Amino acid sequence: MVRPPIRVLIAKPGLDGHDRGAKVVARALRDAGFEVIYAGLRQTPEEIVRAALEEDVDIIGLSILSGAHMALFPKVLALLKKEKAGDIPVFAGGIIPDEDARRLKKAGIRAIFGPGTSLEEIVTTAQRLARSAA
Amino acid sequence: MTRAAPIPAAARAILDGDRRALARVISQIEDRDPTAAPITRALYPRTHAVPVVGVTGPLGVGKSSLINLLVGRLRALDRTVGIVAVDPSSPYSGGSVLGDRIRLDRPAGDGGVYFRSMASRGEAGGIAAATREVTRVLDAAGFDVVIVETVGSGQVDVAVRDVATTSVVVLVPHLGDEVQTLKAGLFEIADVFCVNKADLPGADLARRDLAELVRLGAGRAGWTPRVVSTSTTQPAGIDELWENIEAHEKFLDDSGQRPLEERRRLSSEIVELVRERVGRRLSDRLERDPSLRGLLDEVVARRIDPRTAAERLDRPGPPR
Numbered sequence: 001m002v003r004p005p006i007r008v009l010i011a012k013p014g015l016d017g018h019d020r021g022a023k024v025v026a027r028a029l030r031d032a033g034f035e036v037i038y039a040g041l042r043q044t045p046e047e048i049v050r051a052a053l054e055e056d057v058d059i060i061g062l063s064i065l066s067g068a069h070m071a072l073f074p075k076v077l078a079l080l081k082k083e084k085a086g087d088i089p090v091f092a093g094g095i096i097p098d099e100d101a102r103r104l105k106k107a108g109i110r111a112i113f114g115p116g117t118s119l120e121e122i123v124t125t126a127q128r129l130a131r132s133a134a
Numbered sequence: 135m136t137r138a139a140p141i142p143a144a145a146r147a148i149l150d151g152d153r154r155a156l157a158r159v160i161s162q163i164e165d166r167d168p169t170a171a172p173i174t175r176a177l178y179p180r181t182h183a184v185p186v187v188g189v190t191g192p193l194g195v196g197k198s199s200l201i202n203l204l205v206g207r208l209r210a211l212d213r214t215v216g217i218v219a220v221d222p223s224s225p226y227s228g229g230s231v232l233g234d235r236i237r238l239d240r241p242a243g244d245g246g247v248y249f250r251s252m253a254s255r256g257e258a259g260g261i262a263a264a265t266r267e268v269t270r271v272l273d274a275a276g277f278d279v280v281i282v283e284t285v286g287s288g289q290v291d292v293a294v295r296d297v298a299t300t301s302v303v304v305l306v307p308h309l310g311d312e313v314q315t316l317k318a319g320l321f322e323i324a325d326v327f328c329v330n331k332a333d334l335p336g337a338d339l340a341r342r343d344l345a346e347l348v349r350l351g352a353g354r355a356g357w358t359p360r361v362v363s364t365s366t367t368q369p370a371g372i373d374e375l376w377e378n379i380e381a382h383e384k385f386l387d388d389s390g391q392r393p394l395e396e397r398r399r400l401s402s403e404i405v406e407l408v409r410e411r412v413g414r415r416l417s418d419r420l421e422r423d424p425s426l427r428g429l430l431d432e433v434v435a436r437r438i439d440p441r442t443a444a445e446r447l448d449r450p451g452p453p454r
Contacts, residue, residue, distance in 0.1 A: 053153060
């Protein structure tokens with residue numbers, strides 16, 4: 001039996017309106033055989049977690065450029081844990097300073113991709129994280 | 135006293151309103167995971183044949199936005215709603231971008247709505263193979279209304295008729311002259327026509343053309359399709375859309391059509407399931423069974439034709 005496609009939620013928390021990066025990543029994941037649930041802009045952590053649960057995703061990707069990552073990402077992680085869904089891996093992309101990235105990783109964000117990361121690296125990391133959690 | 139078959143824990147959880155259990159079993163159905171079978175089997179007698187509203191129409195006519203407003207209307211009426219939104223899978227990678235959720239604008243805390251995006255996974259006709267079964271699971275889970283959004287449909291994507299109790303065909307102005315409306319396919323399945331983007335010029339003409347089509351047609355089994363105009367940018371016509379969907383649902387009950395329609399849908403589903411099983415078994419055998427490989431060789435060598443080979447394969451008695 002062939003493996004079913006990996007389901008990934010791509011969401012943009014926060015108030016900035018730049019979702020080009022998220023769309024490029026969504027498309028790369030689609031071309032790699034993922035089923036990408038594209039939740040779009042300005043999602044609250046509550047909406048993101050709800051979408052992840054309803055869509056039964058294997059992995060979540062968050063994109064942010066506004067600088068609010070230190071507030072929003074841990075909130076998403078905490079809500080997932082509260083819903084007993086802390087096992088869903090979360091990765092992130094955007095403009096995130098190194099020091100913040102270190103702290104977010106410690107908090108449980110599994111991978112963080114800055115500008116210039118190749119799409120191939122994002123795809124293979126997402127595959128690895130999704131399959132290892134399954 | 136006969137003891138009822140034990141209900142699997144996952145089915146129990148779904149009946150008790152556990153949304154994660156619901157989400158999981160939907161994935162299992164989509165993945166054709168055999169562990170879903172005992173769950174769906176246990177849920178089936180607990181379905182209530184709730185209204186299943188199919189929303190179909192070409193790409194970009196505003197199906198998702200319309201559904202968002204329809205959900206708002208239903209919530210205002212205190213009805214709960216389960217939505218399945220289908221988008222195409224790539225024939226190349228098998229991947230998919232499922233973007234219908236973007237239009238959903240509900241408070242994150244609203245437990246009366248469940249939205250699920252679904253990839254078509256190679257199925258033609260506008261819905262996925264799993265869609266039918268998933269609508270029943272949503273029914274069993276207690277939703278008052280189920281909405282199915284098809285992929286952006288072409289002229290012949292009429293599979294939604296096999297899932298929905300009421301089919302809404304969404305169109306926009308300037309899709310073509312009235313000859314288009316005479317063509318077979320999509321236009322034949324509508325119980326309700328919805329001219330969306332009614333704020334655009336040409337909407338009146340589109341509505342008139344459809345009204346004309348409806349007048350000319352005999353209507354199916356006593357129902358004359360309704361024509362509704364809607365706009366989602368300056369929301370209008372949504373209440374009327376729902377009223378007309380309900381009118382069709384009421385017609386199904388009053389006319390005695392509902393059980394007949396349900397029989398038709400279930401019969402086509404069973405045939406589909408058998409076709410799938412037999413097909414899979416035969417293609418396995420054609421490759422593995424040496425005698426059947428011989429038959430295939432004969433066809434390849436032009437000694438017998440495909441139809442004769444098929445007749446030989448389909449001889450009575452279970453192909454074991």
